[in-house]
Amino acid sequence: MAISLTKGGNVSLSKEAPGITKMTIGLGWDVRATDGGGFDLDASVFLLGANGKVRTSSDFIFYNNLRSSDGSVEHTGDNTTGAGEGDDESVKVDLTRVPADVQKIVVAVTIHDAEARRQNFGGVSNAFVRVINADGNKEVARYDLSEDASIETAMVFGELYRNNNEWKFRAIGQGFAGGLGPLARSFGVEV
Amino acid sequence: MQMVRGQKTPLSNLTPSTTVEVGVRLPTSAGVTIDVSCFGLDAEGKLSDERYFIFYNQRVSPCGGVTSQGAKGGDQEVFGVDLSRLPPTIKRLVFTAAIDGAGSMSDLQPGALRVLADGREVASFSLKGGDFGNEKAIMIADLYFKDVWRFAANGQGFNGGLGALLAHFGGQEAKGPAAPPTPTHAVPVPPPQKVNLGKVTLEKRGSRQVVDLKKGGAGSGQIHVNLNWDAPPQKPGLFGGLFNTTPEKPDLDLGCMYQMADGTRGVIQPLGGNFGSRHAPPYILLDKDDRSGASSDGENLYITRPDLIDRVMIFALIYEGAASFATVNGRMTIRRPEGEIEIRMDAPDPSQTFCSVCLIERKGDQLSFTKEEHYFLGHEYADKHYGFGFRWKAGQK
Numbered sequence: 001m002a003i004s005l006t007k008g009g010n011v012s013l014s015k016e017a018p019g020i021t022k023m024t025i026g027l028g029w030d031v032r033a034t035d036g037g038g039f040d041l042d043a044s045v046f047l048l049g050a051n052g053k054v055r056t057s058s059d060f061i062f063y064n065n066l067r068s069s070d071g072s073v074e075h076t077g078d079n080t081t082g083a084g085e086g087d088d089e090s091v092k093v094d095l096t097r098v099p100a101d102v103q104k105i106v107v108a109v110t111i112h113d114a115e116a117r118r119q120n121f122g123g124v125s126n127a128f129v130r131v132i133n134a135d136g137n138k139e140v141a142r143y144d145l146s147e148d149a150s151i152e153t154a155m156v157f158g159e160l161y162r163n164n165n166e167w168k169f170r171a172i173g174q175g176f177a178g179g180l181g182p183l184a185r186s187f188g189v190e191v
Numbered sequence: 192m193q194m195v196r197g198q199k200t201p202l203s204n205l206t207p208s209t210t211v212e213v214g215v216r217l218p219t220s221a222g223v224t225i226d227v228s229c230f231g232l233d234a235e236g237k238l239s240d241e242r243y244f245i246f247y248n249q250r251v252s253p254c255g256g257v258t259s260q261g262a263k264g265g266d267q268e269v270f271g272v273d274l275s276r277l278p279p280t281i282k283r284l285v286f287t288a289a290i291d292g293a294g295s296m297s298d299l300q301p302g303a304l305r306v307l308a309d310g311r312e313v314a315s316f317s318l319k320g321g322d323f324g325n326e327k328a329i330m331i332a333d334l335y336f337k338d339v340w341r342f343a344a345n346g347q348g349f350n351g352g353l354g355a356l357l358a359h360f361g362g363q364e365a366k367g368p369a370a371p372p373t374p375t376h377a378v379p380v381p382p383p384q385k386v387n388l389g390k391v392t393l394e395k396r397g398s399r400q401v402v403d404l405k406k407g408g409a410g411s412g413q414i415h416v417n418l419n420w421d422a423p424p425q426k427p428g429l430f431g432g433l434f435n436t437t438p439e440k441p442d443l444d445l446g447c448m449y450q451m452a453d454g455t456r457g458v459i460q461p462l463g464g465n466f467g468s469r470h471a472p473p474y475i476l477l478d479k480d481d482r483s484g485a486s487s488d489g490e491n492l493y494i495t496r497p498d499l500i501d502r503v504m505i506f507a508l509i510y511e512g513a514a515s516f517a518t519v520n521g522r523m524t525i526r527r528p529e530g531e532i533e534i535r536m537d538a539p540d541p542s543q544t545f546c547s548v549c550l551i552e553r554k555g556d557q558l559s560f561t562k563e564e565h566y567f568l569g570h571e572y573a574d575k576h577y578g579f580g581f582r583w584k585a586g587q588k
Binding site: 032033034035036118119120121122123146147149150151 | 195196197198199200322323324325326330337341343344345347348349350351355359
């Protein structure tokens, strides 16, 4: 039974899924039901050092850089509509390949062209992030953003982080002003 | 609290009370009528009990928890809401606005939805035309229950108007004794049918026929559009027999606004002599403008490369003469290799001189033909509705 997290909640992956090494972080949202420009949401991942910043720009995994140089994180590609059931975008993580100086893997979602399209997460229905153990494809933890999604155009959904020699996952649900560029800059990426 | 589109907040942040008023003020340009309603939805977001569609003709919900109070204090419609009286099955109240007739939400003047507690405004959500495109019906804001009662500024909607809104809520029109007398044109668009061959009449506004372009190879199968009409019957007048007058046959024009897949767009019509071409872009030809009334086959337009279009809105225009769509029995026949589609202009608005009759849209290999029959004061208004985005200046034939 997957753990359902609320904003700020965390779960120990090694307790919930002993032996977990490879996982998929799935992100989903509903396609726009009303007329008007569709929502194109983009997932991105930041590998952060102890200082909360990327070590190099290649630690910023997004639609134009789908794979980290060490192969620990792989973005499976851009979905521009949110159509279809299940995860709309997903990120594969191999914990055994995460470099020792990476403390945190942050997963964020931004609304493409949000300002021009005058969109925000309040208009996006049923956004969620979930962690799936690649061994057995079992959902370990899930966070439905629901009421935590409002006027933000960029949002940190969750993060994997090291805590005393184990990996934990935390539901963040924290909005961020601006789009992907400012978000990346806040994590130390030069864009 | 000033709310913006997409913003949500627990109601308790606005007021400790569970009794509020929701006032809506949405001024529009002249001639556009907006109906404001409230839908009480179940946990699935559906209108499972149609008695919870509160509007001008059904002013009180069975529980008394929602009442339509009409215009009040500068608002064109005020709803009284007592959340404590709602049955547990009602989880969401959606306040909506729908345009009856021509126009779209882009015509809105600055307006607002307000939440009042004890007569004091506790939240306001401003709306204006620039927030919208071609939406004809919008969900303005929601009061909804998720652990606690909450308020959300929504501001999204549907180009298809009240019918599309009803379909979104899973409701049906004209069902049961309490059924709302919603405008007859607000019919949810039925799922596209893949019926071919033979003659099909698109009876209602919004009804649609879909054909497959691949059938005879790409590009094959031109579309022939014919507009025909009658002279209005002569009124038996006192001098009718004496002077042997023949009423002038009214002059209807056929034309279209088009957008090709490559983004080029334009207007084909006799006005200005834009007859198009059969063999060069846009591959749309208007073959003649018979103002004499001598032609028995009306006016004809050919789309020779339907595989190159994005959408074509075919319109009819009345200029002078007997001069009202109400008297001429206008009808359009669309001929394709697969068969004929007939559209009758059977709900004419005598005060308007422009009628969008059929919308042809291409999606991949599929062409859909939708009966529109929306009446407008002129090209510019129709363009605004369909969003082609032309620049208009006055012209004369």
